[in-house]
Amino acid sequence: MADSVADPDTKYFATTTDDDDRLAQLGHVQELQRNYSIWSLGSLCLCLMATWEALSTVIATALATGGAPCLFFNLLVSVICTIAIACSLSEVASIYPTAGGQYHWVAALSPPSSRATASWFTGWINVGGQIVLTASAAFAAGLQLQALIILNDDSYVPARWQGLLFYWLILLYAAATNIWGSRILPTANLLSGVLHMAGFLAILVTLGIMAPKNSTSFVFTEVSNSSGWSSDGISWLVGLLSSVYPLLGYDAACHLAEEMPHASRNVPLAMVGSVTVNGVLGIGYCIMLLFSAGTLDVLLATPTGFPFMQIFLDATRSAAGATVMSLVITLTAIAATVAGVTSTSRTVWAFARDKATPFDRYFAYVNHSSHVPVRAVVLITILQMLLGFIYLGNSTAFNAILSMAILGLYTSYLIPIIYFMIHGRPKMAKHEFGFFKMPKSLGLGLNLLSCAWLVLAIIFSTFPTSMPVTAQNMNYSTVVMVGWVVLGGIYYIMLGRKKFEVPMVDREARGF
Template sequence: MGHIELSGVVGDGHQTRDVLELARLGKVPVLKRNFGFMSMLAFSCTVMITWEAVLFLFVISFMNGGLAGSVYGFIFAWLGTLSVFATMGELASMLPTAGGQYHWISRLAPPSTRKFLSYLVGWLTVTGWQAVVASGGFICANLIQGMAVLGNPNYTPKPWETTLLLWAVIFLAVFINTIVSRALPKIESLIMILHIVGFFAILIPLVYMAPQGKASDVFTVFMNGGGWPTTGLSFFIGLLGPVFAFGGADGAVHMSEEIKNASVVVPRAMVFSIMLNGIMGFGMLLAVLFSIGNVDEVLKSDTGYPFLAIFQQGVSSTGGALAMAGIITTLAIVAIISWIASASRMLWSFARDRGIPGWRLVSSVNERNSIPVIAILVTTVIACLLSLINIGSSVAFNDVVALSVNGLYTSYLIGNGLLLWRRLAGHIHNSSEPEDSSLGIEKLSWGLWRLPEPIGTFNNAFGCAFLLIVLTFSCFPAENHPTSSTMNYVVVMEGGILICAVIYYLIWGRKTYKGPVIEVEL
């Protein structure tokens, strides 16, 4: 175990702070800090691709909620996500590490449970992000096939073709994350430009060319397409659509050790990206709902994506619809670049703390370009293997998609809940106050990003309530009285992962995982 003296830290103010903050967490800096605020804002926006996701996921809230339910469900999901990540920004400022949730919990949980609880959250976050990569590739492959059907109605997509397309998308993202990794901040900035320009390229034709519906319908007409006992229950089940659209907002957290001035930039990037993406997502949602046209024809589209039929109806041109769809598909494909970056850093960090099998190999960092190449390759292999499930059953693979949200949101809830307990108990000191050396491992102090009280406590509590609602209804199927093919098996999948994690912990993990490893001391 190394030792850092304050006098040995050189560089500008931000570099010094980054080194010291990481050292206080017991970590040695090994990754290059290539990201600044604008490049990380671009990274965060393109991780979520909210307005793009609104298009290919809006049918979820439309079927359970209708026109008005889609509008109010998006607003609720937007406010809830903003609340959750304002609180997570406080945590990221206190403890700016790539491990994120499991590292925070190792400091926030009571001593008697912190080791095991942080271990379980580490597994949930790792598997959640691995599922994000696989599900993102699946969506991209389906979008490509949907465009093929739109251009050639005689084409019938095959599951094995979906898997091969998924592999192609993943390999492209891996190439950028490894071979040209040094250019990643610039690439993310270019993608951000496309993200904004593409928004207007889709929005303007829909608004000016498509027949427009009535505002009274968009803001007052609810629908219970799932056949649930009440429209209110149907509305909450439909929340999964807009919640998916804001998924992956913690991607910036797992890039913390590659960001300059991380304790300030990470929370700002997360919050500003949710605000910006929320504005664009809400605008696109309204444009689609006003332009929906013939609902029955849209929902029965052979492409598998109703928004493609809305495009075709709206611009009265298959070629124009394909051009618009090409923008969406391109942005979804380049989002995989950010997802693999975040997923691999999370995997690398947990391996660094000896939480997974093969941790010695996975935690290695390439000396030439200072990136976790092995973690990137493992993430690639996992995504490719998960995609094979689709060949046997697309229903089973859909549960992998649901797992990506359920696993991550569970980790958010535990972290947010423990922070709420700590702040109500008065265990967190102001950063300007001298820390009591008698507190030992219990030492907690606020970072540079903090919501003023009582706003911070109220926001923290609201975020926990929102997460409980999301997790509860994420376990419901889309329709009442489901069959075996429409049942939601996410509880079974997440339970299975936790059982495997516990078995590994009891046999091997408890011997190697002691919580975040202390590599260096101040």
């Protein structure tokens, strides 16, 4: 057990606004530097989610599984529910502002009988989800760079090994930036946030002026199910994937909690603010993209492999213009990779700090000059690079691994919300909450809505997007998820449970 500085005879935490004191009350000492501001952290979350940019890459799937109206209404519902999830998580993050995030919250809220197991598996699942989410951003950026060559050179024949090299290049850049550019990372994230916003406006205006337009009925009312599912309802629900993926990753703010001042206030603001801003941008961009999209056959036949590039090319009728517009999305994907490495490395480091990983002492090390968990950065970069060999051998298997992001992250969101509803909200005194506290009835309502949406999205994210099912279009995310959990379970039973230091002392001693 981690030691606490709280007096065991005192019922509640001592009131403090000092971040280091609060972290000490949670059982840890300050090792990282608090260099992030609310603006730089918010920008990191904006770019890691990259909502409007990600929508560009899922439009073909969305049109196939239900047509334009389904993408718009799915996104609208997804934004509303994701804001509810962000509010639910932010309320807990405000109480326990540590880099461990979800697994630490579960440890703090769960009863002694299930505390260690529930906390460890939450952390393990969250780490897996973050690793593949970051890998998917790097993979998208790498293949988009390859697609830009195709856009400008008809004679270029892409090879899978070249896509792998682009993928590795992005990962190495992200690792180098996190290791040697740590001091400028807050500023770099802020600049990436500016690109995210300015690029949105530039592309929105360009499409609005230059692109040929579909009818209003196409965007809002005409449903066309080309997925092969016999039921339009099932096809619509399967299409949720297109609106869920662009809204992943806002929990990065909580994993940077030990690197910003006033974390109890700023982490929730960054989480809720980034989801709200990205949601509004995403809805606006979604409408314009659907008005500007060509037919599904044309989008799927694009030689670049990315339908949004075809939309840009049709709008500008210029390879140079389409390249500049596409670069905004690609550069944001690169920034998302850098942000993902930052967030994931902090989670792995925190997990190792609590002796939850193999070679925990080694990976819990923080470089004394840069105050960066360099070994954790190198570890996740190597793991992600190794995933690339799977793509080289079988792209279907590689995509299956990337699709685990929704299952991993959404499960790690669901568990602490459930524990907070059952063991946290009903039992905590008013002053035990952090800066971000919702009224009881509103908070409970948002918790219930969050759980319902998370369960629904988890279930239908495992369905294949098209029928009939083949080896190529089968959704293997469940297989990957089960494999990851089984692998973790074997390690936990054999070694993990013997050394894992649950990152909270006994709740009774703290009055929870």
